[in-house]
Amino acid sequence: MAQTITTIKPKEPATQADHRRYSFFRMALVVMLKDLRAELRTKEAINGSFGFAVVILLLFSFAFDPDVDTNKALSGGLLWLVFAFAGTLILNRSFARELPNDCLDALIAAPVSGAALFLGKALANYVLLLAVELVSLPVFGIFYNVHWTHQLSALLLVLALGTWALTVIGTVFSALTVNIKLREVMLPMLTYPILAPALMAAMQLTMPLIAGNAIAPEMMRWLKLLIGFDVMYTAISLFLVETVLVG
Amino acid sequence: MRERIVYLLGIAALVILTWNINAIARLPEETQQGVTFKIIFFHVPMWAAAITAACTALLASVAFLVTKNFKYDALAVAVTEVGLAFTTVGLVTGSIWGREIWGIWWTWDARLTSALVCWLLYGGYLMLRKAIEEPTQRATFSAVFSIFAFLDVPIVVFSIKWWRTQHPQPVFWSGGSFPPDWTHHFLWNMVAMVLLGVVMTSVRLRQEEAQREIDSLRRTAHAL
Numbered sequence: 001m002a003q004t005i006t007t008i009k010p011k012e013p014a015t016q017a018d019h020r021r022y023s024f025f026r027m028a029l030v031v032m033l034k035d036l037r038a039e040l041r042t043k044e045a046i047n048g049s050f051g052f053a054v055v056i057l058l059l060f061s062f063a064f065d066p067d068v069d070t071n072k073a074l075s076g077g078l079l080w081l082v083f084a085f086a087g088t089l090i091l092n093r094s095f096a097r098e099l100p101n102d103c104l105d106a107l108i109a110a111p112v113s114g115a116a117l118f119l120g121k122a123l124a125n126y127v128l129l130l131a132v133e134l135v136s137l138p139v140f141g142i143f144y145n146v147h148w149t150h151q152l153s154a155l156l157l158v159l160a161l162g163t164w165a166l167t168v169i170g171t172v173f174s175a176l177t178v179n180i181k182l183r184e185v186m187l188p189m190l191t192y193p194i195l196a197p198a199l200m201a202a203m204q205l206t207m208p209l210i211a212g213n214a215i216a217p218e219m220m221r222w223l224k225l226l227i228g229f230d231v232m233y234t235a236i237s238l239f240l241v242e243t244v245l246v247g
Numbered sequence: 248m249r250e251r252i253v254y255l256l257g258i259a260a261l262v263i264l265t266w267n268i269n270a271i272a273r274l275p276e277e278t279q280q281g282v283t284f285k286i287i288f289f290h291v292p293m294w295a296a297a298i299t300a301a302c303t304a305l306l307a308s309v310a311f312l313v314t315k316n317f318k319y320d321a322l323a324v325a326v327t328e329v330g331l332a333f334t335t336v337g338l339v340t341g342s343i344w345g346r347e348i349w350g351i352w353w354t355w356d357a358r359l360t361s362a363l364v365c366w367l368l369y370g371g372y373l374m375l376r377k378a379i380e381e382p383t384q385r386a387t388f389s390a391v392f393s394i395f396a397f398l399d400v401p402i403v404v405f406s407i408k409w410w411r412t413q414h415p416q417p418v419f420w421s422g423g424s425f426p427p428d429w430t431h432h433f434l435w436n437m438v439a440m441v442l443l444g445v446v447m448t449s450v451r452l453r454q455e456e457a458q459r460e461i462d463s464l465r466r467t468a469h470a471l
């Protein structure tokens with residue numbers, strides 16, 4: 001029987017190619033895929049979030065008489081409240097899921113920058129939140145008898161921008177509150193007031209779009225506010241998240 | 248020495264306020280709003296002091312994150328508490344003014360809404376501090392949150408420019424209509440409010456420093 005001899009090669013210093021292989025975005029992508037894989041295996045957050053979205057849609061129908069005119073007038077506000085409340089269930093778990101077995105410490109100790117870790121988690125949350133929203137929208141259309149597809153491309157743009165605002169703030173505050181007592185109380189208490197300008201802008205923009213009207217020129221300032229919010233808070237989160245995670 | 252300066256500043260603020268309130272009471276009534284308009288001498292300076300406090304809290308928070316020196320954390324919490332008090336009084340005086348002139352206590356326009364959001368954010372800052380026991384973590388997380396919270400302040404300031412609001416446009420610049428001979432009374436009130444803010448911050452800062460000393464002694468006693 002032939003004996004196989006394996007020799008252990010000494011570890012070579014990291015080359016330029018290795019460095020490129022583990023670049024910032026590559027690391028963020030790895031973290032994102034890890035989170036998505038973990039979520040798709042358990043489906044805890046996404047199922048809970050979608051179920052909660054349906055429950056809120058049901059409860060809102062008790063709050064007002066859902067006729068066509070009321071639905072058009074309230075749709076923007078209603079939809080974004082559903083997304084914000086249901087989204088919290090996904091965002092709340094983003095860093096908390098790393099607590100068992102000290103996975104969070106391992107992640108922080110890994111040669112991944114805090115910003116890449118944050119971006120990866122934010123992108124995973126973004127995909128999950130968008131998925132919940134895209135499934136909730138037809139359910140909303142059926143329950144409230146609203147044709148929401150008239151301005152589909154503009155609606156998707158607002159959805160993409162508003163959801164990124166929810167994701168960035170939710171993810172960074174999930175990191176901030178992961179180790180503190182009363183986490184479940186503090187997270188919504190801190191995130192919703194910060195999100196207020198973005199939610200207000202998204203609601204104002206969604207309302208005419210659901211009613212079938214294009215974004216009017218006077219509404220452009222809301223769009224600018226939403227874009228400005230996304231850019232500003234993404235930049236500041238990427239800059240400060242290392243401090244939040246490492247101290 | 249520091250305490251003497253604080254006492255002197257406090258006395259100066261009270262003297263300015265007493266003299267100025269007396270002078271404001273003698274001013275003639277405004278043509279449209281009557282005597283109610285005189286609330287502007289308190290409402291706007293309160294907000295000016297609140298915004299100054301928010302700016303100071305931001306600077307102190309950044310300074311803490313850069314230097315990790317706890318005196319900046321103490322300054323941040325002291326000035327945030329004082330700023331929150333000014334914001335509360337600013338909201339209350341605004342609400343009273345709104346009730347007299349608009350007939351309602353509150354309206355959800357951009358200025359009022361963003362101001363309320365600001366109040367909630369700085370209230371959240373104080374709640375966050377209570378929820379974290381470890382001092383370094385508390386100071387770091389609070390500083391980060393304070394930077395996030397400050398980003399709402401420009402929205403409060405510029406909201407009346409960016410949106411059509413029920414809250415009036417500024418009366419001091421951009422072609423405003425504030426009577427020029429009333430301006431110096433207004434500015435003196437502004438000085439008095441900022442002085443009052445400095446005094447209250449100094450007192451609160453001293454308390455915070457004393458608390459830190461007590462905690463340190465307690466830890467030493469516990470270790471022994």
